[in-house]
Amino acid sequence: MTESVNSSAAIPQAEENRDITPEQTEIFIPVKYNKQIMNLDVAKAGELAQKGLKFESICEDFEELKKMALQKGKSVSEFIAELKTQNYNTKKQQLTEKCGGDGALAEHILELEDNKGSEIRGFEELKEKFPKFKTLDSLPESVLENAKLKGSLLLDEYLRYKLNEEIAVRNNISKQNSAKNSSVGSQLTKRGIDNPETAEFLKGLWNK
Numbered sequence: 369m370t371e372s373v374n375s376s377a378a379i380p381q382a383e384e385n386r387d388i389t390p391e392q393t394e395i396f397i398p399v400k401y402n403k404q405i406m407n408l409d410v411a412k413a414g415e416l417a418q419k420g421l422k423f424e425s426i427c428e429d430f431e432e433l434k435k436m437a438l439q440k441g442k443s444v445s446e447f448i449a450e451l452k453t454q455n456y457n458t459k460k461q462q463l464t465e466k467c468g469g470d471g472a473l474a475e476h477i478l479e480l481e482d483n484k485g486s487e488i489r490g491f492e493e494l495k496e497k498f499p500k501f502k503t504l505d506s507l508p509e510s511v512l513e514n515a516k517l518k519g520s521l522l523l524d525e526y527l528r529y530k531l532n533e534e535i536a537v538r539n540n541i542s543k544q545n546s547a548k549n550s551s552v553g554s555q556l557t558k559r560g561i562d563n564p565e566t567a568e569f570l571k572g573l574w575n576k
Contacts, residue, residue, distance in 0.1 A: 395540050397409075410537055460474050507522070510529060511526050
């Protein structure tokens with residue numbers, strides 16, 4: 369008799385708590401940048417987190433680069449531009465000598481090398497499958513970066529990007545559901561409901 373009273377008393381509590389934790393259809397993560405708060409979706413937050421981790425792996429090299437630039441009274445960008453110019457001139461001089469003094473031919477060879485290193489393949493193929501992308505700039509930056517680094521097709525990298533995005537969303541939803549179920553179990557324990565069948569019944573009401 370006591371058990372049935374406890375069950376009926378717990379049901380309104382479970383229904384009442386349903387309004388406290390509404391289901392979220394879209395997840396946003398607040399990030400502070402330049403003294404402003406931006407709400408990023410899971411995919412964008414993951415992309416920025418990946419860039420942050422990449423920077424951590426090279427931060428010591430970057431600090432060393434800053435010291436070298438300061439020693440010459442330049443910014444990092446100016447110092448890098450100077451190094452690139454010096455490297456270009458050295459390679460051009462070497463190629464000019466190999467081409468019998470033909471500087472124009474040496475410049476043409478260097479231009480071909482630069483284009484080869486920055487080539488992005490398969491944009492037309494990707495547009496056939498995803499017509500919403502009209503230009504390369506409309507693609508996620510991580511997709512373009514991976515395609516350049518690995519020399520892979522844009523369609524392959526975009527499909528990988530979408531898969532990672534879907535996995536991230538599923539993981540977040542799973543964590544939310546686990547937290548919600550844990551909260552329900554805690555509430556049932558506090559109310560002294562030890563009957564497993566009653567507890568499962570109330571959990572079912574919560575999840576409807």
